[in-house]
Amino acid sequence: MSSILPLTLSNAYVKRRGKTLIGPIDLSIEAAELTIIIGPNGAGKTTLMRAMHGLQRLTSGVLEFACSIDDARQAQAFVPQNPIMMRRSLRNNLIYPLQLRGVSKSAANAQADDWAQRINLRHALDQSAPNLSGGEKQKVAVARALIREPELVFLDEPCANLDGHATRDIETMLLAERAARRTIVMSTHNLGQARRLATRVIFMLGGCVHETGRADAFFDAPQTPEAAAFLTGDIV
Amino acid sequence: MDNIWDGIKAAVYLLVTFDRDLMEITLRSLQVTLSAVAISSFVALPFGAWLAIRRFRLRRAAIAVLNALMGLPPVVVGLVVYLLLSRSGPFGVLDLLFTPAAMIIAQVIIITPLIASIAHQAIRELWAEYHDLLISMNTTSGQRIRTLIWDGRRALITAALAGFGRAIGEVGAIMIVGGNIDHATRVLTTAIALETGKGDFALALGLGFVLIFLSLLVNFATHALGRTERGKFW
Numbered sequence: 371m372s373s374i375l376p377l378t379l380s381n382a383y384v385k386r387r388g389k390t391l392i393g394p395i396d397l398s399i400e401a402a403e404l405t406i407i408i409g410p411n412g413a414g415k416t417t418l419m420r421a422m423h424g425l426q427r428l429t430s431g432v433l434e435f436a437c438s439i440d441d442a443r444q445a446q447a448f449v450p451q452n453p454i455m456m457r458r459s460l461r462n463n464l465i466y467p468l469q470l471r472g473v474s475k476s477a478a479n480a481q482a483d484d485w486a487q488r489i490n491l492r493h494a495l496d497q498s499a500p501n502l503s504g505g506e507k508q509k510v511a512v513a514r515a516l517i518r519e520p521e522l523v524f525l526d527e528p529c530a531n532l533d534g535h536a537t538r539d540i541e542t543m544l545l546a547e548r549a550a551r552r553t554i555v556m557s558t559h560n561l562g563q564a565r566r567l568a569t570r571v572i573f574m575l576g577g578c579v580h581e582t583g584r585a586d587a588f589f590d591a592p593q594t595p596e597a598a599a600f601l602t603g604d605i606v
Numbered sequence: 607m608d609n610i611w612d613g614i615k616a617a618v619y620l621l622v623t624f625d626r627d628l629m630e631i632t633l634r635s636l637q638v639t640l641s642a643v644a645i646s647s648f649v650a651l652p653f654g655a656w657l658a659i660r661r662f663r664l665r666r667a668a669i670a671v672l673n674a675l676m677g678l679p680p681v682v683v684g685l686v687v688y689l690l691l692s693r694s695g696p697f698g699v700l701d702l703l704f705t706p707a708a709m710i711i712a713q714v715i716i717i718t719p720l721i722a723s724i725a726h727q728a729i730r731e732l733w734a735e736y737h738d739l740l741i742s743m744n745t746t747s748g749q750r751i752r753t754l755i756w757d758g759r760r761a762l763i764t765a766a767l768a769g770f771g772r773a774i775g776e777v778g779a780i781m782i783v784g785g786n787i788d789h790a791t792r793v794l795t796t797a798i799a800l801e802t803g804k805g806d807f808a809l810a811l812g813l814g815f816v817l818i819f820l821s822l823l824v825n826f827a828t829h830a831l832g833r834t835e836r837g838k839f840w
Contacts, residue, residue, distance in 0.1 A: 424742075
């Protein structure tokens with residue numbers, strides 16, 4: 371399956387109006403990892419993911435995949451922090467990415483039924499998506515990203531502002547995807563969630579990757595004092 | 607006051623008796639204007655969407671020009687179309703002057719900038735909302751335009767209705783290129799102008815009321831078909 375990964379960033383910067391948002395960043399994302407990006411607000415988590423996904427242009431540096439950039443764009447998905455619901459029914463939101471690929475209507479509908487079942491929203495398939503609750507919208511956004519089986523998925527704080535039930539539903543989905551060896555990059559402020567899901571952690575501070583490593587090693591024995599302080603709940 | 611009362615009576619009389627001339631010019635009004643709105647929408651909606659999603663050097667200038675063209679004086683448009691279609695003009699060989707087709711051409715020129723401009727405004731807001739999603743899904747320009755037009759269709763209906771409103775009430779241009787010929791190019795507005803000129807205010811007013819009624823009818827029908835203003839739907 372892994373044709374687009376690893377993704378590598380070399381000496382990457384994103385600047386806006388002279389201000390450096392992130393950089394310098396040297397990083398690679400390996401296949402079949404669930405990478406969690408943690409760090410305080412403004413550390414550049416969202417910008418980093420947007421840059422890796424291609425929503426944000428690098429000011430300098432190089433972003434490379436194991437294949438051409440066009441093929442890589444086809445094989446990835448992004449779920450923003452505030453889910454964007456198209457002004458359509460839930461079903462039509464789910465089948466939209468499939469329609470773009472020319473999947474037949476009946477096949478797309480069957481997949482939409484399947485995914486609606488997985489996110490416990492089968493009953494709401496014909497409701498207008500913008501009228502769903504916040505947690506439901508977030509689940510739809512995750513399902514819509516996963517429905518065309520991208521190789522690489524970015525999730526920007528998918529569980530921010532969600533209650534326990536909705537968070538658990540999304541985590542269950544993500545664990546299933548991790549088990550299916552899909553590559554996921556996700557940011558979160560919830561350290562408990564990071565411990566539950568991550569196989570690898572990127573700790574960001576001040577626009578740079580401050581520390582990175584295997585999840586168990588990182589959580590057991592962080593190498594930098596800032597990461598250790600962050601994990602114990604101190605403000606860094 | 608008497609004139610208005612007579613006008614109402616004349617309108618009611620014309621309507622209940624299904625006056626043949628009235629039916630004919632009403633249907634022609636509808637035919638000309640709906641054709642113009644359809645053609646304009648076909649051009650203007652994708653153009654408005656394209657303008658919203660595309661970044662190019664002269665974009666701001668293009669939008670300013672488009673907005674300025676909304677105020678295009680119909681009489682001038684009529685004059686130019688007349689010159690283009692007249693026997694000595696470049697399209698004289700098509701023999702279109704003083705036909706409903708010429709009236710449609712003039713109306714298309716008048717309302718296309720209006721529909722495109724309103725469509726651009728509406729779609730720009732939707733594009734701001736959808737931007738990341740559609741970029742992230744690696745959509746082509748064509749897919750983006752189709753998606754924005756479909757999801758923004760309620761607002762675009764308003765754009766088309768604004769075009770309809772301008773076209774159905776337009777008299778200057780279609781008078782020049784249509785010629786207000788009885789049983790050929792006479793429509794409600796040109797008939798009103800004619801009857802007013804002849805001093806038959808009752809008939810003119812009657813036709814005016816029919817015109818207003820027609821406009822309301824088309825608007826209500828559009829909203830009913832589009833299912834707008836109903837909580838569950840966009």
